[in-house]
Amino acid sequence: MSIRDVLSPFTAWKNLFRDPVTIADPLNERPGAARYRGFHKNDMDKCIGCGTCETICQNGAIDMLPVSGVPAKLGDSGLRPRIDYGRCCWCALCVDVCMTGSLTMSNEYKWVESNPDLFRFTPGVDKKHWDNAELGYQRHAEKHLTPGERVEMPELEPAARIGSFTEIVDGYSIEQAKLEADRCVSCGLCIATCPAHMAIPDYIKAVRDGDYERGVQLLYETNPFSQVCGRVCTHRCEDSCAARHEGDPIAIRWLKRHIIDQVPQEKVLELIGKPAAPTGKKVAIIGAGPAGLTAAFDLARKGHAVTVFEAQAAAGGMTRYGIPEYRLPYDALDKDIAVITAMGVDIQYNQRVGTDIAMQQLQSDYDAVMLAIGLHQGRSTRIPGSDHPQVRKAVDLLRQITTGEKIEAPKSMVVIGGGNVAMDIARSMARLQLQQHGEIRVTLTALEDKAHFLADPVEIKESLEEQINILDSRGPQACVIDDSGKLLGLKTWKVLSIFDAERRFAPQYDESDEQIHEGEMVVEAIGQMADVSLLGNELTEKLEWNRGRIQIDSNGRTSENWLWSAGDCVKGPDVINAVADGHRVAISIDSVFTQQEAKS
Amino acid sequence: MSEASIERLKSKTTLKDILEVATEFERTARDFYAALAPKVQKNLRYLVQELAEEEQRHYDLFTQMAERDDLEQQLQTEVERPVNDHKFSDCIHLPDLGEQPDDQAVLQYALKREHAAMEQYHSLAQSTEPGAIHDLFLYLANEETKHKNELEKVYYETVHSGGV
Numbered sequence: 001m002s003i004r005d006v007l008s009p010f011t012a013w014k015n016l017f018r019d020p021v022t023i024a025d026p027l028n029e030r031p032g033a034a035r036y037r038g039f040h041k042n043d044m045d046k047c048i049g050c051g052t053c054e055t056i057c058q059n060g061a062i063d064m065l066p067v068s069g070v071p072a073k074l075g076d077s078g079l080r081p082r083i084d085y086g087r088c089c090w091c092a093l094c095v096d097v098c099m100t101g102s103l104t105m106s107n108e109y110k111w112v113e114s115n116p117d118l119f120r121f122t123p124g125v126d127k128k129h130w131d132n133a134e135l136g137y138q139r140h141a142e143k144h145l146t147p148g149e150r151v152e153m154p155e156l157e158p159a160a161r162i163g164s165f166t167e168i169v170d171g172y173s174i175e176q177a178k179l180e181a182d183r184c185v186s187c188g189l190c191i192a193t194c195p196a197h198m199a200i201p202d203y204i205k206a207v208r209d210g211d212y213e214r215g216v217q218l219l220y221e222t223n224p225f226s227q228v229c230g231r232v233c234t235h236r237c238e239d240s241c242a243a244r245h246e247g248d249p250i251a252i253r254w255l256k257r258h259i260i261d262q263v264p265q266e267k268v269l270e271l272i273g274k275p276a277a278p279t280g281k282k283v284a285i286i287g288a289g290p291a292g293l294t295a296a297f298d299l300a301r302k303g304h305a306v307t308v309f310e311a312q313a314a315a316g317g318m319t320r321y322g323i324p325e326y327r328l329p330y331d332a333l334d335k336d337i338a339v340i341t342a343m344g345v346d347i348q349y350n351q352r353v354g355t356d357i358a359m360q361q362l363q364s365d366y367d368a369v370m371l372a373i374g375l376h377q378g379r380s381t382r383i384p385g386s387d388h389p390q391v392r393k394a395v396d397l398l399r400q401i402t403t404g405e406k407i408e409a410p411k412s413m414v415v416i417g418g419g420n421v422a423m424d425i426a427r428s429m430a431r432l433q434l435q436q437h438g439e440i441r442v443t444l445t446a447l448e449d450k451a452h453f454l455a456d457p458v459e460i461k462e463s464l465e466e467q468i469n470i471l472d473s474r475g476p477q478a479c480v481i482d483d484s485g486k487l488l489g490l491k492t493w494k495v496l497s498i499f500d501a502e503r504r505f506a507p508q509y510d511e512s513d514e515q516i517h518e519g520e521m522v523v524e525a526i527g528q529m530a531d532v533s534l535l536g537n538e539l540t541e542k543l544e545w546n547r548g549r550i551q552i553d554s555n556g557r558t559s560e561n562w563l564w565s566a567g568d569c570v571k572g573p574d575v576i577n578a579v580a581d582g583h584r585v586a587i588s589i590d591s592v593f594t595q596q597e598a599k600s
Numbered sequence: 601m602s603e604a605s606i607e608r609l610k611s612k613t614t615l616k617d618i619l620e621v622a623t624e625f626e627r628t629a630r631d632f633y634a635a636l637a638p639k640v641q642k643n644l645r646y647l648v649q650e651l652a653e654e655e656q657r658h659y660d661l662f663t664q665m666a667e668r669d670d671l672e673q674q675l676q677t678e679v680e681r682p683v684n685d686h687k688f689s690d691c692i693h694l695p696d697l698g699e700q701p702d703d704q705a706v707l708q709y710a711l712k713r714e715h716a717a718m719e720q721y722h723s724l725a726q727s728t729e730p731g732a733i734h735d736l737f738l739y740l741a742n743e744e745t746k747h748k749n750e751l752e753k754v755y756y757e758t759v760h761s762g763g764v
Contacts, residue, residue, distance in 0.1 A: 380704075382708065505755065533665075540643060545645075545646065547647075548646070549643075550642060
């Protein structure tokens with residue numbers, strides 16, 4: 001060993017007095033760049049638990065899990081993303097796809113733990129030191145992975161449609177439907193909202209794939225009224241659509257209609273297949289509306305013999321006798337009904353139970369009876385003068401229009417009500433006025449102000465386009481009649497408020513703001529009720545009631561074990577709710593039959 | 601017009617007299633609803649029974665009030681007859697709702713009664729000096745207002761339901 005070898009290590013000492021080139025405390029003095037993709041943050045007020053982050057994650061680093069204190073509700077699954085930093089690669093796809101912009105990334109990148117399990121955490125729930133970091137990665141405000149605007153539905157212009165009852169909505173073309181379907185992220189929040197729990201993301205996928213036969217099969221798994229619901233469903237599913245947070249909700253209703261429009265009727269029947277072999281059980285259903293016919297469809301598919309007793313000359317209930325043809329053409333409704341009758345369901349038309357056949361007869365002749373009679377009686381305001389012959393109820397007039405009865409349209413008329421039925425009768429009568437008198441003079445008065453109308457916003461918009469004079473916040477006081485007994489119109493007062501501080505109905509009027517609305521006819525469209533007179537006194541007394549409605553259990557069974565009830569008459573008006581109700585009753589009746597079989 | 605009716609139309613009255621009319625108001629209503637309940641269809645009976653129970657509750661309240669020793673002297677106090685007194689008294693006369701009135705007819709009648717009672721007690725509260733009787737009328741006015749509000753809610757849910 002030479003002396004050089006001994007001394008050479010000490011040559012490094014010459015660097016002792018140089019300025020250091022390394023960073024003394026790199027962990028605490030190097031903030032990430034302004035848009036660095038660091039640790040995740042989640043705004044709990046904005047997150048809806050749609051799970052698109054979980055779906056898009058290529059590493060399986062995100063799991064949607066329930067969180068204490070975050071309940072599931074309309075449009076919110078109640079789940080929140082838990083991120084596993086053992087898998088995450090910080091690609092930020094989860095942030096880019098987030099439908100509400102709740103998921104972001106801080107510019108923080110340092111996190112020391114001795115327990116590796118802690119690197120699985122739920123941003124926004126598990127408090128972290130970067131939760132309030134202002135910098136970091138966020139989705140670009142204008143660059144969304146999914147288009148925000150809905151593909152516009154082609155429909156007839158007001159001038160072209162007002163002269164007839166021709167259907168207004170044209171339906172999507174295949175190209176339009178695919179574009180609209182492409183916007184869906186398949187989060188499935190809509191499924192929970194739909195009363196029938198239709199497989200919405202799956203049938204939208206079928207549209208994307210152009211596989212309409214698969215689409216029809218999916219529709220019929222939960223709804224035999226796709227023609228109807230594809231046109232007039234209340235589409236509350238769209239209220240919970242994740243896309244609505246930063247754009248238009250997916251046009252779920254129109255896509256449903258698109259599917260059923262693409263497949264010929266014969267093919268639909270082929271896709272559904274034949275019903276099961278006869279079981280020997282007989283079911284009577286009163287009322288051929290959506291609830292009754294849905295139950296009939298399900299029960300017939302199980303092999304039970306179903307007879308439906310319908311008081312009118314055609315089936316459909318309120319969907320036929322309450323919804324104008326420009327919204328729901330009769331041939332579309334007939335297609336749905338034809339599929340149901342093709343399953344062997346026997347509909348006895350013009351058979352009014354209670355008059356033509358007694359309930360007791362049905363009880364003795366059938367193994368189960370279902371009551372689905374809808375809400376076919378109109379309510380009256382009973383204001384002074386409302387008993388005048390020219391004061392009519394909307395449901396009666398709509399029924400007359402459907403049956404083709406000749407209606408002498410008045411030259412001027414007033415409608416009382418702000419719901420869909422009020423809009424329907426106003427628009428129907430406007431068409432008749434135009435045909436018979438060449439001009440439209442319809443005034444619609446509603447208690448509510450325009451921001452709180454009960455009608456669908458589209459109905460209001462289209463009514464205005466069709467020259468309906470809509471007056472909001474008007475409370476009906478009297479029908480004005482002259483000395484000769486002629487109806488002159490409706491007297492109203494300005495409504496100051498409808499509800500009190502506790503949202504109870506307590507209308508307050510400004511009596512000084514009185515108006516007389518000219519009308520040779522006044523039509524009341526304020527509410528409807530079921531005609532339960534068919535039950536007769538004896539059965540009415542036997543049955544248990546729940547505040548005016550027949551009491552049913554969660555399966556739709558009444559207190560009489562042979563009788564079930566469903567649809568509008570027990571749950572209130574809505575087609576898709578009636579369909580869901582029909583399914584429930586069918587399952588319950590079939591289950592009772594199965595138990596009876598097992599016992600015998 | 602009978603002597604009693606003429607007496608009722610005098611501008612001045614005593615609190616005792618008012619209380620008697622009010623008690624009668626509640627009693628007749630209770631009896632009316634109780635008699636009506638078995639006549640209406642079972643699906644509407646809950647409504648009539650609830651009304652009868654509510655009137656019974658008020659009747660009990662008034663009866664107990666009339667028996668209170670501490671109020672005896674004050675009940676002799678003369679007060680201005682409320683402007684709405686005739687409406688209130690009118691409501692003691694029972695209507696003919698027919699053999700089987702429907703829910704709307706029953707509710708409209710009940711609402712009219714509650715409204716008259718509410719106005720009556722409000723007026724009485726305003727025309728009495730602060731004290732036990734004043735507080736009592738305020739309480740009664742509040743009771744009738746609450747009942748009227750509840751009935752209006754039921755009316756809206758019953759009549760303005762369906763098809764909207």
